[in-house]
Amino acid sequence: MVKSEDSKNYIEDLKKRIRKKVMTDQESKNIDNSIKRRYDPSSIILPTEDDFYSNINKAEQNADIGVTVPSFNKLFLLKRIIYRWITKFLFKILKVITINQRNFNLSVLDTFRSGIDDHNNLKLRFAETKTQFDTRIIELKIKQEQQDIEISKLNNMINYLKNSLVQLEQRTDNISEDTGKGVKKIDKRKLKDLKDEVNHNLDSFYVFLEDNLRGSSDEIKKRLHVYLPVIKKANVGLKDSPILDIGCGRGEWLELLKDAGLYAKGLDFNRVMIEICKKQGLNAVEGEALSFLKGLPSSSLGAVTGFHFIEHYGFEFLVELLKEILRVLKSGGLVILETPNPSNILVGSCNFYVDPTHNKPLPSPLIKLVLESRGFSKVKIMCLNPYEDDFKIKENGSETSKRFNDYFYGPQDYAVVGYKI
């Protein structure tokens, strides 16, 4: 074991050796001087304006020769007169000899003085220009932000058009193929395919809606972060307890799980969403939730999640879905279902209906009760995503304003979490 005193001495010795190397050793001589430098910002002390002026004043006092003749007060009268006379005489001679030097000195000082004045003027002008420049930068930043929003909208529109085009191409290919084969009458299988195809008519449009209404992938990921500790605490998402995300959409949750090193699979009815997931290297398949779950063996999953999924379906479907989820979960596994929170008045009365595919708002006490009645245990509600403070009215301690803020700007979503014992 290394003792503290030992390491102190060792490190001091080592530092001495290294300093010596830097100063004298061949190694340091090899180092290119162009990049060899010392850096210590605190050691650089710049002179102030006052320093400049006082130095110039001092220099000015010494710039001229023989302006004052020494008094020689300590000398006796005769001696003093002689000394003063000699000094005056010498000064006269020196003045003649040094006239050019003195003129030079004074003009140098004048130049310095005007240089400092110019410098101060420039500083002022620079400060003005900098303020203008800063203002301009802020303006440009605001403009850029506005443009970014426009560009993002345009990108969403381009994606929508691209997706629609791909879907159209696929359909055209199918029709051409059928035409090539000379289909004369439509059999039952073909009819079912055609019906299925109609169900996907709006796939691109739903992606477009998601892009524009639900929020960017980064925002969604930030919101979903809250569930990672729940998953980690339950110790699921391992190879033998994978996670199924129903209605995985653009795959934000799947990406988070993947980054956290957890095993997960996504399921979505929307083909365009599945394509988006696959492009990101995520494990996602196209399918309908209930029939997919029915095809899974019992006790095969660690968790089933569904974000903004259940509100798209009716009550009977939800009951059936929970029954299947309970069956496929392993003991200790969990279900997480997130949905808009209708107890927020803005959500319940308006925002919920922005998505035309929503069925009915689902109050949290009802969903909690349904999970408990279906056999889930430790069921709890997580209230999420309240409005930013900027939206809220100032509370000032009043009960009415507090309630108002709770009802209007409280959590916009909630999640129900239940476990299989």
Add this chain to the structure above:
Amino acid sequence: MKHIAICTPEISYGDAVSSDVLGMFNTLDSQNLKANIFAENIFISDEIVKDISCIGNFIKSSEDVIIYHHSTGWFKGLNVLTNINCKKIIKYHSITPPDYFYGFSSDHVETCKGGIEQLNTIANLDLDMYLNDSRFNMVEMISKGVKSSKCHVVPPFNNIERLREIKPDFNILNKYNDKKVNILSVGRVAPNKGFAELIDAFALYNNYFNKESRLIIVGDRHPRLSAYICYLDDKIRSINLEDSVLFTGKVNDEQLKSYYLVSRVFALTSYHEGFCLPLVEAMSMKIPVIAYGSAAVPDTVGNGGIIWEDLDINLIAITMNEIVINNNTYFFLGEAGWREYQNNFTNKIIKEKFLNIIGKYL
């Protein structure tokens, strides 16, 4: 029973301040004390965390306690701190001086300015106790006018025990455990971290001692600091080190552990650190530490690594080489760092210190 509220602007898993907050909570909880965390931005789902606006329902008596973490400007928190009637303890995590961000990010300049203004306010409030991450932070607090008898040093609780236990990311281990020597630095890519000097020092080392070397910088490259990031990228391009300098961006704990495991040296040239948790992480992983002794860095490293009092890239480059070529130095510094960690920074030691200091208010 007294109630203890631990307040912080934001709580999530992984960042240093949150680890400290959760460590405090666990410590108080283990003593059967009634504690709760209050935050404004909550990124964890635990029931122990509540919104700061609910604090009035929890702190009801003047004998209850608030432990307020100051790491950035937080108007809502400061408002609570000023108006609530109870015992008040500050935990100061240091604010980076705004000067480092001028010309790179006006947002950061404003945030740091706000943090410093609030630090002055907090100091003037003359609260019951001021805990500081390091001696450096404590000196700063005293310089703001706080009585020295009210100031104490308690290092932040950390996640190092977990980091030492978890499995590393094997993809990273396989990729970077090659014939190259890895020099590591950890910290978000920000101007106060002095990465330009670190790159210069590494350039010397790479150029004159070991072409087969790589500098790995682990830390968030936030778009708000893109001006600084571009400056570093340009610098690296101009000295043809694109293939030898790696910025990993933000990583998870498993990946972080792997980068520590594949590295031979940990180097830090930061101009300002209030504590610097990565130094302790490196010491706990027995990786020799070289650092520029700015701000709290000497307090944290102690005798567990090499501290240079001046930021001289030659000294740093030659120290890198000494550690790489001399096994005795490598093992000795690794052991010295490990001892420093064991003596000062395990959660057990921090817990004892914390309870000992705040005991009279519990």
